[in-house]
Amino acid sequence: MERLLAVWIPTLSEEKPDGSSLRSYLEVLDALSVLCPFTEPVRLGLLVLPLRGPSRFFGGEEAVLATVSQSVRDLVGCEPSLGVADGLFCAELAAREGMVVPVGATESFRRAQPISVLGRKDLTTTCRRLGLHTLGAFADLERARVAERFSTPVLALHRVARGEVGEMAGQRDPRITKRLRTLRGEDEVGDEQIGFFGQRGAGDDRAQAAAYRVRNRLGADAVVVASLRGGRVPEDRATLVPFGSPASAAVEDAPWPGQFRAPAPAMTLAHRVAVQLHDETGQQVAMGSRGLLSATPASLLFSSQARRDVIWHAGPWPLVERWWVLNRRRAHLQVVLATGEAVLLVAESGRWWVVGIYD
Amino acid sequence: MFAFSTPRPRLSDDLVATLRPVTLAKSRMLPLGEPWRALAPGGGLRRGSTVLVQAQPGSGGLSLALSLVTEASTLGHWVAVVGVDDPGVVAIADLGVDLRRVLFVPRPRGAWAESAADLLDGVDLLVVRPPSRVTHRVARQLMDRVRERGTVLIALCEPGAPWPLPVDLSFDITHARWATSSRLDARYLTVRVGGRGAAQRSGEHAVVLPNRKGRAAAG
Numbered sequence: 001m002e003r004l005l006a007v008w009i010p011t012l013s014e015e016k017p018d019g020s021s022l023r024s025y026l027e028v029l030d031a032l033s034v035l036c037p038f039t040e041p042v043r044l045g046l047l048v049l050p051l052r053g054p055s056r057f058f059g060g061e062e063a064v065l066a067t068v069s070q071s072v073r074d075l076v077g078c079e080p081s082l083g084v085a086d087g088l089f090c091a092e093l094a095a096r097e098g099m100v101v102p103v104g105a106t107e108s109f110r111r112a113q114p115i116s117v118l119g120r121k122d123l124t125t126t127c128r129r130l131g132l133h134t135l136g137a138f139a140d141l142e143r144a145r146v147a148e149r150f151s152t153p154v155l156a157l158h159r160v161a162r163g164e165v166g167e168m169a170g171q172r173d174p175r176i177t178k179r180l181r182t183l184r185g186e187d188e189v190g191d192e193q194i195g196f197f198g199q200r201g202a203g204d205d206r207a208q209a210a211a212y213r214v215r216n217r218l219g220a221d222a223v224v225v226a227s228l229r230g231g232r233v234p235e236d237r238a239t240l241v242p243f244g245s246p247a248s249a250a251v252e253d254a255p256w257p258g259q260f261r262a263p264a265p266a267m268t269l270a271h272r273v274a275v276q277l278h279d280e281t282g283q284q285v286a287m288g289s290r291g292l293l294s295a296t297p298a299s300l301l302f303s304s305q306a307r308r309d310v311i312w313h314a315g316p317w318p319l320v321e322r323w324w325v326l327n328r329r330r331a332h333l334q335v336v337l338a339t340g341e342a343v344l345l346v347a348e349s350g351r352w353w354v355v356g357i358y359d
Numbered sequence: 360m361f362a363f364s365t366p367r368p369r370l371s372d373d374l375v376a377t378l379r380p381v382t383l384a385k386s387r388m389l390p391l392g393e394p395w396r397a398l399a400p401g402g403g404l405r406r407g408s409t410v411l412v413q414a415q416p417g418s419g420g421l422s423l424a425l426s427l428v429t430e431a432s433t434l435g436h437w438v439a440v441v442g443v444d445d446p447g448v449v450a451i452a453d454l455g456v457d458l459r460r461v462l463f464v465p466r467p468r469g470a471w472a473e474s475a476a477d478l479l480d481g482v483d484l485l486v487v488r489p490p491s492r493v494t495h496r497v498a499r500q501l502m503d504r505v506r507e508r509g510t511v512l513i514a515l516c517e518p519g520a521p522w523p524l525p526v527d528l529s530f531d532i533t534h535a536r537w538a539t540s541s542r543l544d545a546r547y548l549t550v551r552v553g554g555r556g557a558a559q560r561s562g563e564h565a566v567v568l569p570n571r572k573g574r575a576a577a578g
Contacts, residue, residue: 209480217473222467225459227458228449237449267446
């Protein structure tokens, strides 16, 4: 199995609504491809490159690690987690722990991993009950015994645990290459700004020319276009991307149970503003774990010491999303201030923020 | 006889640039959606005119300005929005604006007037929220350019920093009130319509913006 260097960049592993993580990911890929032309995109946040060639060229594995780490830091601004091992499966595990597995030690590294790294809850539970806690113990089971008890995908995982196969199903994102090609503009995206009956009119060309003039004046990301994507709350559904960047292929057609109903705030803040919510006695209002407010809000305090009385509120509407990865817990609250303004607040990780203004 | 007809004279390039096809008065109007159709003279926005939307911050001025462009944008006209820092994309889509034909310049920094002037050449409607007080000179230049290009300028100002010149049509939000149930339901606005061209329809009108569907409606 080939000795691989896996580059794990946690900040790029999450899809951002504006596609910025994919753009940064492409930049990193391009930069690393200069160091090693065989750099492969695996999935968002994870890249892999064979180590043998570059370590000869740069003079040792240490030198390659330093160079790769430096170039990622320059581009993204954060330290990548690097790992070296044989095969993609072990290389990713090594990268998550930030370790270099010495030559010849991959076998024992893999065998020492907990069974849960295979990412199947049913398998993990059953194996633990059988007293099999490591991949090594699972690998020592006879293939026929595994086949009797588990489904075909687990048989494939058994081969991974034995080291017969270098990578696990689901490690690679099959769409990533295509998405990167689209982002580079190598694949034509059909739905650019269109005129009537799908054809571009003279007005579209004039508008485009004007947009480019403003871009030249103010910078590449001064002119933005908006689109809607799936999501429950207004700030998640809005996508603003610089004019001229390829349109995202995703269209909003899926149902979103629990979606925030109209009216939506006419301003959704790109950078939400931290505020404090107080009750009549001046105590902070907190969101309880059961989705209730600790007290009735009476005033809203901004960091500028500005203070507005709250005359009405609705909610909170708790929202727990993607509990399997992010476990993001939020609660939204609509508030009408004594000035007549209405704002949308969100409570997250123990703080209150203004996310929208109903202007 | 055709053999003797003289070829069409070649026009100089700068003359060609100034030539425009014949347009009827009706096509010089950009359509307005409900409820504004009934309130504006001619039922639309006359190309080359300047519209002022005046409101206290947070009392619906932005929603009103954007609701004026909905009908035109769905009919294929381009819209630019300059100086609105954080556009609420969902609310704009709910109003009925076709997002594929809207250009946003959220933070033009000091160059809002220059950006607006650039965009006037390319779009049919331009919504501007000036980040600072507008000088007489800048307003004059923009309005002249709007008239020349046949664009519609929609300026969004606060009463504290008004547009310095008289405009063709103005919408003044004098009062705003939220109707609430278990959530925010609708906002009832009192809008005073005025301006040079609106004398016969001027007066105060009740408008719901946004209503329960996020759209504008007559009150």
